[in-house]
């Protein structure tokens with residue numbers, strides 16, 4: 001398939017072409033990256049909302065309501081739901097789509113499930129590419145649900161303009177909050193499931209905790225009952241306010257792009273090294289020496305990397 | 320291309336409300352290393368095709384217990400043809416009398432799995448069809 005044609009078809013609104021191009025990027029096909037190179041310079045005006053939080057907190061249900069409300073305002077919407085890849089079998093089961101019952105009714109919504117396929121940080125390597133493609137397809141609001149919890153969740157913020165962290169009143173105690181590291185990211189905290197018993201009380205504890213760690217910097221907190229659609233309009237207002245704020249933070253935005261590029265470089269390197277392990281004779285010789293204890297593993301690692309870096313002049317075109 | 324994975328849509332068209340079997344199969348396919356999407360109950364053929372396009376799946380598996388497998392499958396095949404996406408491999412499972420299997424195959428269905436088909440057989444049939 002010709003990348004020019006494919007890019008044109010995406011811009012003209014062809015869902016099949018968009019969907020195909022996303023798969024190509026997921027599968028590491030050259031054509032997919034060529035399409036992206038054509039589309040990327042034209043992007044940057046959509047509003048990219050990242051949604052993260054502990055499993056079962058209600059991320060998908062919130063996305064369903066957000067998409068529905070934005071849709072009623074006439075916005076064109078794309079949703080990317082990222083689920084974990086099983087480490088053992090490499091398979092994945094996508095369950096988020098089932099929760100998007102209201103959103104599915106919106107005219108022209110595009111929903112895509114993605115497995116993270118081992119990319120560090122809870123997002124998939126292809127997620128940024130998918131965002132670009134959806135924007136080129138004409139989507140104005142792009143919502144990304146990211147998998148699981150943990151410190152590495154930081155990376156959802158790299159591909160989002162604003163990140164929502166979803167918590168529930170039954171999350172547990174302070175120690176669990178601290179351990180999960182969820183509060184380190186997120187521009188807005190959503191306290192969902194406010195309909196469960198003692199919710200107000202538990203929510204207060206968490207708010208106190210937040211104030212004690214975040215100090216002066218206050219993160220807006222929105223209470224919702226997503227299952228009933230309560231609090232969603234307020235969440236949209238808060239999102240729009242945060243978006244305005246973020247647009248002004250030029251330095252932070254540059255920093256984000258840099259971190260993202262470095263993450264992608266590491267990913268590419270990893271792939272390159274795996275290929276090298278299979279083919280390169282010197283590599284395998286050295287490895288044999290480590291196995292027979294003539295060399296130590298640290299030495300070999302430093303030797304390989306210093307060689308790659310020394311020989312690798314940075315050219316401006318892709319060879 | 321080491322990164323290519325088989326992507327499967329497990330779909331429940333029509334009125335029947337039994338999806339135990341569909342879910343069991345979905346999980347088994349995941350265990351076999353595939354990326355699996357389940358549509359949920361009561362989807363129309365149009366909805367199923369729409370999901371198949373957006374998710375760019377390689378395989379669509381219809382799970383039908385209601386007895387309406389012939390008209391539903393025919394409708395799916397027509398829709399795929401109309402939209403020019405006949406490259407998807409179609410499988411049908413559920414309560415399917417053996418006399419209907421040739422009819423389904425004639426419509427272009429890749430494989431038919433009546434209730435009780437061993438899961439290994441389903442997995443290898445899907446893998447073989449995608450390689451073609």
Ligand SMILES: Nc1nc2c(ncn2[C@@H]2O[C@H](COP(=O)(O)OP(=O)(O)OP(=O)(O)O)[C@@H](O)[C@H]2O)c(=O)[nH]1
Nearest residue numbers: 054055056057058059060061099192193225226227
């Ligand atoms: N009581 C109550 N339950 C809710 C609310 N919002 C969502 N739920 C339920 O919580 C469960 C999980 O919701 P999801 O939206 O799938 O949560 P999620 O965070 O996307 O889950 P994963 O993607 O699996 O991590 C579902 O059974 C929802 O119906 C709420 O406001 N109140």
Ligand SMILES: [Mg+2]
Nearest residue numbers: 059060096145
């Ligand atoms: Mg979810």
